[in-house]
Amino acid sequence: MIIGVDVGTSVTKASLLNRDGTALVTHSMRSTLNRLPGGRVEQDLDEVISSVVRVVREVAAVAESTGEPVEALAITGQGDGLWLRDHQGQQVGPAISWLDARAADVLDSWGESGVQRKVFGLTGSGMFPGSAGPLLAHLAEHSPERLERAAVAGYCVDAIVQRFTGEITVDASDASLPFLDVTTRSYSVEALEACGIAEHRRLLAEPAPPNKLFALDGKAAKELGLPAGLPVSAGPFDLPACAFGSGVSNVGDGSLVIGTTLGCQVLRDEFAVDPRGEVAGMWLATPLPERYLRVMPAMVGTANLDWVLAMVGAGVDQLETLLASSKPGAGGVSALSFLSTSGERAPFVAPHARGQFTGLSLDTSQADLVRAMCEAVAYAARHNLESAGLTGEVSACGGGARSAAWSQIFADVLGRPLHVPYEEGVGARGAAMTAWDSLGEPVDRELWAAARRTVQPHPNAVEFYERGYREYLVSIDRARPHWGASS
Structure with a gap:
């Protein structure tokens, strides 16, 4: 058995x-x-570490009671942001979340000067305010002492691994955005220079080679209730971990993570950047040789639902009833789901993007508002998956996939079956799958992928939502000029 850990933005499992x-x-x-x-x-790194210790101790106690050995500790978690630490793994200031918007002005200036497009051409990464590039540039200008005190500028997963093993490392998936050439797994000096932060190259840990394992040190082992020296697998981070954990295995297959963020990704066998395309999304290195994930992660997923439910005074437990009370098209109400304070990052980068409702009337019901937002998120998923090159089947996971009614909307909007694993913790599954590969004991991937339910699209709804999707794209084009004006 393996203990898989998924350190999300708000929940550690x-x-x-x-x-x-x-x-x-x-x-x-x-x-x-x-x-x-x-x-x-x-976020406070010490609190995050404490959450990992607590849940792992509880699971380790159950493992001990079974009499079966734990073969490894497999860690995945949120990506992007900036988690500055010293040589001992102590945080140098609070960890900056991927949701952070402080560097929006940096990104605006890079868009105007051409820096964004130059980096995109080098690495295929479209930066957003909460990614390492603009955050490092912001700190270099406003808090240079933090960078001087830091030994490493990393991410959530490698921050935990450093505390548990003493190793300074980073998984290639985490390192991919925005400075990594994913084909060689080496940093692009030219990209660092374009961002004006080449002097801080020392803070970027070298990506660990595929199948690298670390060893749990004695102090961490005692805290976690696990044996010292236990193999520790670090990554990939949560988006690719969810892709593999939910059954993505063939080139062209897509993964939809309906969580805090709306993670849309497609497995590809080539790295290709359209220099004329939208400067958005990212290419991620994966544990698989010559396989990459083209990722289009919209900023907000289930948080949109949480917001609209709170606005109408309803709870998540009422979602099925609300969606059943409003027909496709939400009584003429449509929405844009760009509610993040840091705007949107995929399939386009717009730091000042904002959400909207249109078509409201005195006849609009609470259910119409909820359905309109759920449909908008589904349209965003299609927009991102198609931009990422979807040609195969789609697997879905995350809190939003628990809803039968919302899953049906996604299937109808996508116009293809939606495969939802029975096991909800697909991030931990993906991390465990990688750990077993690293131990030289790969699991039966077909067996893992078969354990899922399939949501079939309804033909009439597919036809209706095809028209709705075209109208959604027009709505974005109409709204974009106003985002800049309101910033």
Whole structure:
């Protein structure tokens, strides 16, 4: 068995996973996301570490009671942002979340000067305010002392691995955005120079080679209730982990993560950048040789639903009833789901993008508002998956996939079956799958992928939503000029 850990933006989960992909037990704990003035969104690394320790200890106790050995600790978690640490792994200031907007002005200036497009041409990464490039540039200007005190500028997963093993490392998937040439797994000096932060190259850890394992040190082992020296697998981060954990295996297959963010990604066997295309999304290195993930991660997924439910005074437990009370098209109401304070990052980058409702009347019901937002998120998913090159089947996971009614909307909008794994902790599954590969004991991927339910699209709804999707794209084009004017 393997203990898989998924350190999300707001929840940390640990699962005890069998080789057939099923979880014997899962424990979770919420983390604190600190939203501060100026668009700052931060987390405390010590609190995140404490959440990991707590859930792993609980799962390790169950593992001990089974009498079966734990073969490895497999860690995945949120990507992007900036988690500055010293040589001992202590944080140098609070961790900056991928949701952070403090560097929006940097990104605006890079868009105007051509820096964004130049970096995109070099690495295929379209930067957004909460990515490492603009965040490093912002700190270099406003808080240079933090960079001087830091030994490493990394991410959530490698911050945890450093505390548990003493190793300074980074998974190639995390390192991919925005400075990595994913074909060689080496940093682009030219991209760093374009961003004006080449002097801080020292803070970027070298990406670990595929199948690299680390060893749990004695202090961490005691805290976690696990044996010292236990193999530790670090990554990939949550988006690619969810892709592989939900069954993506063939080139052209897509993965839809309906979580805090709306993670849309497609497995590709080539790296190709359209120099005339939208400067958005990212290319990620994966644990698989000559396989890449073309990722289009919209900023907000289920948070859109949470917001609209709160606005109408309803809870998630009422979602099925609300969606059943409003027909496709939401009584003429349509929405754009760009509610993040840092705008949108895929399939286009617009730091000042904002959401909207149109078609409101005195006849509009609470259910219409909820359905319109759910449809808007589904349209955004299609926009991103098609931009990423979807040609195969689509797997879905995350909190939003638990809703039968919303899953049906996604299938109808996409116009293709939606495959949802029975096991909800697909991030931990993907991390565990990678760990077993690294141990030289790969699992049966077909067996893992077969454990899922399939949501078939309804032909009449597919035809209706095809028209709705075209109208959605027109709505974006009409709204974009106003985003800049309101910034």
